[in-house]
Amino acid sequence: MRTSFLALCLLLFAFRAVSAIVDTDGEPVRNAGGAYYLVPVSKPNGGVGLGPVGNDNFPAVVLDANLTNVFPVRFAALERIGIISPSLYVGINFVLPSEEPAGWTVHAEFPIGWTVKVxxxxxxxxxxxxxxxxxxxxxxxxxxxxxxxxxxxIVYSGGYHRLVVKDGDPFIFKIKKATESTARIMSVV
Known part of the structure; x- marks a missing residue:
């Protein structure tokens, strides 16, 4: 009986490890822990950041090729588990130097449609x-x-490549762990 229980636990762990979202180092992305850059697969440079678009109270989430306003994110699921998997609903929050909370939301915006904002x-x-x-x-x-x-x-509007709800042409990215050295590189470039 004890051996069967141990085998079941190992099987569940193996399944969970396979289905986890992983960063560029092959490590599982942590739930409410760690900070990660969202880096486009299609371009070697760039990342997701903030763009002050218009006179709106909510800054837009943009793809920044110049790396001037790129910030890491943290994924936060309600479930009390250590890693993020594709089945979890997550909040996405920027990790800003000011330490102010900055959670991703979706707002209707004419004429673009449903825009990802903070x-x-x-x-x-x-x-x-x-x-x-x-x-x-x-x-x-x-x-x-x-x-x-x-x-x-992604839709180009107002001088920015903005993240929008746009079924059929998704923004494809890799998840790169933010370390002290990558944070310096992203903020200097």
């Missing part, structure tokens, strides 16, 4: 899931946490 609050168990896609990952938005979601893609 509010001054930390978001746990948000409306997003991270899914595997074409040698990387994509973000899928689930407004009602239902069975149907829409992919987050």
């Amino acid at each position: 509010e001054q609050r930390e978001i746990w168990g948000g409306p997003f899931r991270v899914r595997a896609a074409n040698n990387g990952y994509k973000i899928v938005y689930y407004p009602e946490r239902g069975a149907t979601g829409a992919e987050v893609g």
